[in-house]
Amino acid sequence: MIKEKYINKNIDSNVTICENTISCFNKINAENYSYRVYEKGMVGIFYHQGNDIKEQGYANAEKKLILRRSYPFELEKGIRHRDKSESPLSDKQLIETANELLHFFANFYPQFTFSGTIGTHIWKEGIINTKGMDYSCKDANSYIDLKFKHKDSKNLQDGRIFFTQRTFHNNLFYNVCNNILQNFTKQLTMSEYCLIVDSYHQYTSFLEYSLSLEQILTGKSLLSNKLHKKVFSEKLTVFHDVSDENCWMNTFWDGDGVVNEKDKIIYINKGKLLHGSCGKRIAQKYGYKTTGNEGINYMDIPSGSYNTMNIKSENKTIKELLNGRVGIIPIQAEGGGFSSDGSYVMPVQTGLLTDGDKILGQVPPFSIISNLFDMFGESFIGVSKFDTNIFNNKALIFECKFGNI
Secondary structure (H helix, E strand, O other): OEEEEEEEEEEEEEEEEEOOEEEEEEEEEEEEEEEEEEEOOEEEEEEEEOOOOOHHHHHHHHHHHHHOEEOOOOOOOEEEEEEOOOOOOOHHHHHHHHHHHHHHHHHHOOOEEEEEEEEEEEEEEEEEEOOOEEEEEEEEEEEEEEEEEEOOOOOOOOEEEEEEEOOOOHHHHHHHHHHHHOOOOOEOOOOOOOEEEEOHHHOOHHHHHHOEHHHHHOOOOOOOOOOOOEOOOOOOOEEEEOOOOOOOOOOOOOOOOOOOHHHEEEEEEOOEEOOOEOOHHHHHHHOOOOOOOEOOOOOOOOOOEOOOOEEOOOOOOHHHHHOOOOEEEEEEEOOOEEOOOOEEEEEEEEEEEEOOOOEEEEEOOEEEEEEHHHHOOOOEEEEOOOEOOOOOEOOEEEEOEEEOO
16 A cells, blocks of 8 residues: 655745735644555545644545545656745744835825735645655745725725745835836826736636647647647747746646656747646546646645646847837736637726836726737737846736727
């Protein structure tokens, strides 16, 4: 009988700010364990919250074999440990940082109110089994997540500033705030074109869904019948990347314990669809090789999807990709998204005009109108290299049509 244990530990500390005032401090220390025993292609699973109950957990899992949950796959093995944590803010430093930020806002931006959280998340994930596996990952970050509103605005909120780092630097956050807020009330007109500049994670959810191998093979994906064909812009390369260099609070293994070669699998290379994503179960069902994208499920057999969905950067700045034009940052956008046919409509309540370095002012409300194949096809401009002026992240740039809000 093979034994296996999943381990997940999270420590979350945060200071809540409500209308420029510290309202409370919260801290959660949570541990989750999934004990598993395998026998004759069946698995018994016992999920537990709290301290490690060790052999009792395996004994409870063995009793679950009566449920006859099938898992007919060979377990993975290997030894690897990764620790990407640096210097997250302590509880004391969180409160000190919150007070410093409120002092900064009071001095420089008294015309705005701010609400949200300043926090630290410390995370550890592991998996061990008697087959020879011992994997673990540890990471930590400190973050500021604030919604803001101008005191003369009739909106419930005018925008959001999200900033996170493994080692927190206040000055970088102040630079982002200054860039967003200094010209925020300056009213500008639209240009004759519409280039969207935004974090690309806002636009990849439907693409991730469409890349499911089962969806592709059963005709339920917009990418069905397009395997090994050029579908998108030659500038678009999409991949799952869990390498030490590019990881962020995530494991290098999937729910089946699979580790991809060089920690990466490319789905779309220069616009050509190479692979659909899947885990062992779907791979076996359709006669394909797993891409290491099975979801991790603590309460049941591996299921769902584990996909980091990265887009290759052009290694250019936002300004270089804009190439003399201006773009719009949808700093407050909600009420839309992708439809089943790939159409995309998103009302932008607050959009900020940028030249790629600086934010120039605010444009009138409008709607983004596009679709999956335009957004990542002819209208795809590229993904910038890491930006510290606006996003503290990479940025996606694509052209779209204007719509009324």
